[in-house]
Amino acid sequence: MNSVQKITKNIGITGISQIILAISSFILMIYIARYFGTSEFGEYNFAISFTMLFSIITDLGISQMIIREIARDKDSTNKYMSNALIIKLVMSIVTIGLIAVTINLLNYPPLMVTIVYLFGIYTIFTSFSQTFVSVFQAFEKMEYSNLILILGNIILIPIAFYVLLNNYGLIQLAYVYVLSGFFNALLGFFIFRQKITKLTISLDLNFCKKMIIESLPFGLNAIFANFFFRFDTILLSIIKDNYAVGIYAAAYNPLLALGNILTNMFATTIYPVMSRYYVHSEDSLKRMAIMSSKYMIIIGLPITIGCLVLSKQLIELFYGIKYFDSILAFQILTFFIPIRLISNITGTLLTSINKQKIRTFCVFLSVIFNIISNLILIPYFSFLGASIATVLSELFLYVSFLYFTNKYYHNIIVIKNFVNPIIASFIMGGFAFYFKTFSIILIIFASSIIYFLILILLGTFKSEDDKFIINQLKEVRK
Template sequence: MNEVQRIVKNISVTGLAQVLTSLMAFVLFIYLARILGEADFGKYSFSISLTTLLATLTDLGVNQLLVREIARDKDLSENYINNAIILKMPLGVITLTIVPLISWLLSLSKEMTILLYLFGFYNVLLTISGTYLSLFQAWERMEYVAIFQIIERSVTVTLGLAVLFMGYGVFAVALVYVAAGVLDILIAASISFKRFVRPSFKFDPALQWRLLVEGLPFGLNSLFAMFFFKIDTVLLGILRDDVAVGIYNAAYNPLLNLSMIIAGMVSSAVYPVMSRQFTNGGDILENFTMVSSKYLSIISFPIATGCLILADRFISLFYGGGYTASIIAFQILSLFIPIRLVSTITGTLLSSINRQGFRMLSVGLSATLNIILNIILIPLYSYIGASIATVMSELFLYMLFLHYIGRYYKPVNVNSTFKKPAIASVIMGVAVHLMKDLNLLIMILLASCIYLGVLILIRTFDEKDKMILMKLMGRNHEEC
């Protein structure tokens, strides 16, 4: 299997897992909201969100560092993985000791404190099992990541729905999550020890210190990213009301989840490849970045255009005629899709060239801008202001990534990949507008054909694309 086939395989299996697990999570989310009721569902949402934030203290970016280092030298696998597991155990304990402090500071009830412990324990377990997933990713064996994710989500959703339908409440749901967390570690560890490394308790203080220091920029990047994605919702709740939060999230969550699925399956597949290409030198990494950006542009521009023009149809499909106020926010937020997806490649490039500190700085600065814009715009325009702030912050993050790539690697003209997909998307958009009254599925199929036809007519695909296709088919370019 050549590298192109391996990348496509990894993207495919990751994408399948992402889609399946996202659908299962969506089903559980709907029934949690319906059966638990507003109060208990609020307790669930608060607990899982806060402890997910706290769990970054258990990882501190170690998992992402492991992917990069092991992808470059697979002989490091056993020593790095085993020491990372040993390191995370005390970090997990420290994470859980923060729960009573937060409970005291926020004057939480005993019930809420118990929920924080349960969901906190689950998130710590998930972070530790994620260490083994980093090993699978570094070895570019994404089928094991997919198997793990599907089993984990299947158990959580099946048992979660079972306890809900049997009449149990939020505590039973939390115990289901804890049981799933224990199963996560057992599955991930068993695959790792059977296929990749041997278990060992050999303690290497120097290595663990290195993992902490070099992983910290990755960890801070994850922390800033969480603020980047969630601060608009928090500030809407503080500066406006629950109605504004609901309207905004009805528009934001479908687009966020869609972009995260695509970005996640691409970045997890290309990160180890890009890390290895950097150590090999030459122009391979630059060319790979351009090609990856080109295909993400081809994917993202028609999605953004379709969401912009058909916002009313999609909102009606999702919410059965409700949340009509979300349509404008949905249209504005659709603009961030191409920016975010191409930023996935530029951000991954920074990490692969050992400049993860500047990726962290970029996300931190963008999160700060997002906070400032939200504070200014939300009092004036409510959820519309939050939508504008999100798009502007995404654009700022993309520009920062390009700036640091040009300064510490070389100028990479990623913007040139936008032109032809944008032109084809405009033509497609005009056609979609003219046939808005058609069945939605038929319209999407026709629009896809029009878009692809325009891409071919304006010669979007060149000799490099032909070489990629031949490699994907397992043939050498010279055979053509």
């Protein structure tokens, strides 16, 4: 099986899994939002966002680093994994300590502190699970990665619904998350031993030191990314109140989840392949980067236009009328989707060509921009200010990635790929606006067909990138 076939298979597997996960997780999130109401929903999102800021301390970027290294040398799997797990065990203790100190210094109520502790434990289990997932990605065995996620949700979602349907509170829900995280980590270890290699624990302090140094750019990038996505929620809780957090989360969460699904489908699949292409086929790497950006635009732009037109119907469908204050925030945040999709591809390219330090620097600059923007906008515009800051920060990040990619690698020209999707998206949006009083499911279905028909009529799918894929698929290597 050649590289393109592997990519196609893995995108298919990942896509199906992500759709299943997205639907099930989204249904749970909607029920949580409706069950708790805006303020308690805000507490739930604060606890997750707060602990996520510390989660990278457990990982230090090791999970991302070993994808690249094991993809290039699979014989090194046991050495990387045994030392990675030891490092994570030590750093987990540090993480819990930092979470405990920080949340107590902020003077939150005892119940909220306990909830934060529980979600902190959950993020640690998730970090261990991610280590095994990283190896599966390096081996391009996405079916194992997605099996962990799906089975984890099979544990999480039914029990969470049981807890909520029996009128339990947020702390009991947090215990369910801890159980799910533990199951994911245990399942990852079991699959690793059965399908990859028998793990032999062997501590090599010099190698651990080397791993930490090599992974720091990835770790710093993840720290900055967590600040990028979580700082606004925490700042809203501190400056405003849980109501503002709940309204913002209602608008932001479905779009962030959708963005993560799409980026996980493509970026995690092409990252190991890009890493190999950088060593063996630079021309293929360049073509893949441009091709991936093109399809991210094709996917992202109609989502933005559709959400803008149907925002009221979507918010009412998801949350009910008590979350109507989130409509404008939702409309602002829709612009985040296409920018994030192409930004993630460009950032993945930088990492695959060993420019992770540059990527980290770009994310650092965008975090500074994001923090300053939130500090300026939130006091005056609350959750709307946070929404504007998110979109502007993502745009700043993409421009930074693009600048350094063009400077240190190749001029990745993608602007010309915007024209046809923009035209098709606006025509589709006009159709959706005219018929927006009809069934929303029917509108989305009909609009999608119209969008892709217009793309076909405009000749969007006849670029040399498409020919490149077709030519690659003619070669079959077992």
